[in-house]
Amino acid sequence: MPTYPLYSDPHADLHTASGRVLGEVTVAATVAGEITLDDLQIDKAALQAQAEIARQAGYDQLAQNLARAAELTVVPRAEIIDMYQQLRPGRSSHAELMALATRLEEVYAAPICGAFVREAAQVYLERNMLRRPPAF
Amino acid sequence: MTNLLRFRALDERDINKETFVEPWPEAGLTVADSPYDPQPSLRIEAGRVVELDGRLEADFDTLDTFIARYGIDLTVAPEAMALDSLQFAHMLADINIPRKTLLRLATGCTPAKLVDIMRHMNVLEMMNGLAKMRVRRVPANQAHVTNRRENPALLAADAAEAALRGFSEIETTVGVARAAPFNALAILVGAQTGRGGVMTQCAVEEALGLRLAMKGLTTYAETLSVYGTEQAFVDGDDSPWSKGFLASAYASRGVKVRFTSGTGSEALMGSAEQRSMLYLEARCLCVTRGAGSQGVQNGSISCIALPESLPGGVRAVLAENLMASMLGLEVASGNDALASHSAIRKSAKLMLQFIPGTDFIFSGYSAVPRRDNMFGGGNFDSDDLDDYAVLQRDMQIDGGTRSISEAEAAEIRRAGAQAIQAVYAELGFPTITDVEVEAAVVAHSSDDMPVRDIVPDLEAADAFLAGDRSVMDVVAALARRGFAQTAENLLTMGRQRLAGDYLQPAAIFDRDFVVKSAINDPNDYNGPGTGYRVSGARWDEIANIRQAKSPRDFIADRLGLPIDGLDPYGPAKRGGHTEVVVAIGPAFGRIITQTIGGIPHEEVLKAVLTGIAEEGLIGRIVRIWHSSDCAEIGHVGAQLSGSGIAIGIQSRGTSIIHRVDLARLNNLELFPQSPSMTVETYRAMGRNAARYAAKKITTPVPVTVDNWARLRLIVKTALLHRKETEEIRQLPPEALRFDWEPEV
Missing domain, CATH: 3.40.50.10150 (B12-dependent dehydatase associated subunit)
Structure with a gap:
């Protein structure tokens, strides 16, 4: 397991989601237009490693959050914002939330996030937090 | 009535510009013990919480459900709930009981149990507890940088100076929401000019905040607000689940988050459900931890005047900070919004966080004059910087800042303003003139800046947010214009996202751009001779305020x-x-x-x-x-x-x-x-x-x-x-x- 901080651990094997290693992310390469914003995308393995580091230090809930985050690394930026919006109270029907959960599980292989959304759907149903017709 | 002249003099004092009221629990106007607060209770059946603080599972609201599922460690809970609250309080105050022991036990506490422990503690004992329970070994500080005119040159200059002064984080916000991308950009460029590794954020609506972070314009997010009642939570346009998802969304881009809560918000929003402010805050903290936030900004924050209007309000605010740190949360401990007209009162209140030291003593300290502070005034502001430096020197306390000379300030302010000027020129944003740059170097406030047409700025900001350009274009722009170090610092912040080290609790970057967090710099205070102590070069820096001179030729x-x-x-x-x-x-x-x-x-x-x-x-x-x-x-x-x-x-x-x-x-x-x-x-x-x-x-x-x-x-x-x-x-x-x- 890599040691903390991963940034300075040569064994951490950090690379961008597009496959570049850390050392390739340079100012010169940026000026040359070779590096894009996608090259700053943390990959799943690094987040899973951070989740494990948090867990071993006794921060279990943070570890769970980082495990969800690891799943979400593959979700495009725009869609992740949409997903969040759908989860806000009063935005979605129960069926829409279930569809969101399924999408997370099936398209993005994100079972922890999928379960999290299913759980929210059930609570929203019980607590009247699903989308309602406009009040006026 | 006899007219006592001394009472007329008292009437004129700043303290008597404040409002003081008697508690009124039915309106949520009580800080720490409402007769309607529940007694601590927890019943677990087959690994499932069936009763929480006097409420049966069938009656759980969203917060109860979330806390029951994520906010309490059920393996520890029976032991923690059975432990006498008075004994728990003793353990918190006792320097001989290590932080780890309390961290473990606190994770098994219900919100009412946390409040019950606080009930036994006076402020001195709480401060002792906070010094021990703070997450990071070395305390730090956060600055606020805003201005009423959203002037980019001034924002960058102020951020650069704040960074040089030692602030580890800088937060901005907006007067006009559309200014958000440019304000975030200005303080990012300014801060990385002042010192590489200072983290920056822009407080705006949640979804917009996430977009800014994803563009690389911010490096952390703080204002993920949670509330202690379901109604207030929904009014804040979130649920514990949506907040938890949002936290994960940020982390999925390698961006640090900190939730925000604080006493008084529910009463202010008219839905305190007759509970005390502290009990509702305890619920917030259990949700915050449950959602996996590494930390919290609490200490009443923008509602501070409300608990302060009530007896015991300032004590309750300290109790908030302590409860959060017990739960292993990084604490950015308030002292931000204008809390008092009285200099005596605001300074005294500060001591409760300043003396024990918190992860961020302010959240944040207004690095701009009060009039330019868009966060509610700033309880301490740029005009108080020398006072603050002297407080650090007086008590040999690391308050997270240092005193700088006028020449140093001028140099770094110019560098920050020139860097953002270059970015605007290179990316085709509305021109920042040399006159604006020089005005930003010397300005006291935005009143000293030339008038700038905000309309083209807002249009350019809209286009920037909607388009594909990002922090990478900013890095390239800086490099092309010769701002090599700022470009390198910006890109290093970006590279750090790939490691995710700063997602760990209480993470900051030190002056060598090395991450310091609960993992590699945990608080190890256990009384005299242990933990972080101000010494060596840092003590020299704190002692050598700009006004200090040699007494040798004094006479x-x-x-x-x-x-x-x-x-x-x-x-x-x-x-x-x-x-x-x-x-x-x-x-x-x-x-x-x-x-x-x-x-x-x-x-x-x-x-x-x-x-x-x-x-x-x-x-x-x-x-x-x-x-x-x-x-x-x-x-x-x-x-x-x-x-x-x-x-x-x-x-x-x-x-x-x-x-x-x-x-x-x-x-x-x-x-x-x-x-x-x-x-x-x-x-x-x-x-x-x-x-x-x-x-x-x-x-x-x-x-x-x-x-x-x-x-x-x-x-x-x-x-x-x-x-x-x-x-x-x-x-x-x-x-x-x-x-x-x-x-x-």
Whole structure:
């Protein structure tokens, strides 16, 4: 397991989601237009490693959050914002939330996030937090 | 009614601009113990919480459900809930019980249990607990940088200066929401110019905040607000699940988050459900931890005036911070929004976080003047920076900042403003002129900035947010324009996202751009000699505020060559009854030649002798060698005086009129306020001494009393006295001839 901080651990094997290693992310390469914003995308393995580091230090809930985050690394930026919006109270029907959960599980292989959304759907149903017709 | 003038003076005081009310639990206006607060309880059946703080599962609201599933460690809960709250409180205050022990137990507590523990603690015990439970070993500080005109050059200059001053995080916000991408950009560029590794954020609506982070314009997010009742939570447009998802969304891009909560928000939003502020905050904290946030900004924050209107409000705010740190959450501990009109009150409140030290003592400290602070004024602002630096120096406390010189500030402000100017030019944003850059360097507030048309800025900001350009284009722009270090720092912040190290609890980057968090820099305080202690280079930095100077040449301008014509002629003897002895200290007129107030000793002698002569007597000068003490100088002089009256004068100018039969420490008149004395005072002193000698009725010389003089001049006083004491010789009093005659 890599040691903390991963940034300075040569064994951490950090690379961008597009496959570049850390050392390739340079100012010169940026000026040359070779590096894009996608090259700053943390990959799943690094987040899973951070989740494990948090867990071993006794921060279990943070570890769970980082495990969800690891799943979400593959979700495009725009869609992740949409997903969040759908989860806000009063935005979605129960069926829409279930569809969101399924999408997370099936398209993005994100079972922890999928379960999290299913759980929210059930609570929203019980607590009247699903989308309602406009009040006026 | 009798009109007491002292009460009218009290009415005029700043403290009486505040509102103070009695508790009213039904309206949520009680800080720590509402009669409607539940008793702690937890029932677990088959690994499932079926009762939480007196409420059965069937009646759970969203917060209860979330806390039951994520906010309590059920393996620890039976032990933690069975532990007597008083004993728990003891363990928190006891420096011998390590942080780890309490962290484990606290994770098994329900919200009501946390509040029940706080009930037993006074502020001193809480501060002790907080010093131990703070997540990071070294405390830090956060700055607020905003301005009413959303001026980018000024934002960048202020961020650069705040970074140089040592703030580890900088937060901005907007007056106009559309300005968000540009404000975030300005403080990002400014901060990375001031010091690489300072983290920045922009407080805006949640979804917009996430977009800014994803573009790389912010490096953390803080204002993920949670509330202690379901209704307030929904009014805040979130649920615990959506907040939890949002936290994961940020982390999925390698961006740190910190949730926000605080006492009073639910009452302010009209849905406190009759609960105390502290109980609702405990619920917030259990949700925050449950959602996996590494930390929280709490301590009432923008609602601070509400708990402060109630008895025990400031104590409850400290209890919030402590509960959060017990739960292992990084705490950015408030002290941000304007909390009091009274400088005494706001400073006193600060001490509760400043002395124990928190992960971020302020969340944040207004690095701009109050008028420009868009977060609610700023309880401490840029005009208080020297005060704050002195507080650190006074108490040897690391408050997360350092004092900088005017030249350093000018240099870094210019560099920050020029960097954002370059970015705007390179990316085709509305021009930032050289005039604006120079105005930003020297400005006190945005009032000192040239008028800038905000409309084109907002249009460009809209396009920037909607388009594909990101922080990478900013890095390239900076590099192309020659801002190599700022570009490198910006990109390093980006590269850090790939590692995710700063997602761990209480992470900051130190001055070497190395991450420091609960993982590699956990708080290990366990009493004296342990934990973080201010020492070495950091102590030197705190001690060396910009105003500090060497005391070695402090009194140089009071020293000089011996008075011409003042010559010794042997041991002093007792004289005739028409004389007044003028007894002077060992250094008088030979080493020290001016009083502390700058009157030449020669003038002092002439004035005294003239005064004596005006009453028809003769002044005879005697130097006392064996003492530098004013009373002793006067007393010995009186023994030698034929009339029994003497004036004793120390070199710094402090004087006494003494009479032979009085005890050494008694006197006829004492002139302790040497800085306020004039030549005329010395002359009047001479007249009065002569009148005492002639046994005439005498009115004491009126003296000006300046109570600030001692405060201003105490170091000089000490050094002048030290100098005089150095001149003490074990010699008898010496007669002096003064080659000068008064004209009377």
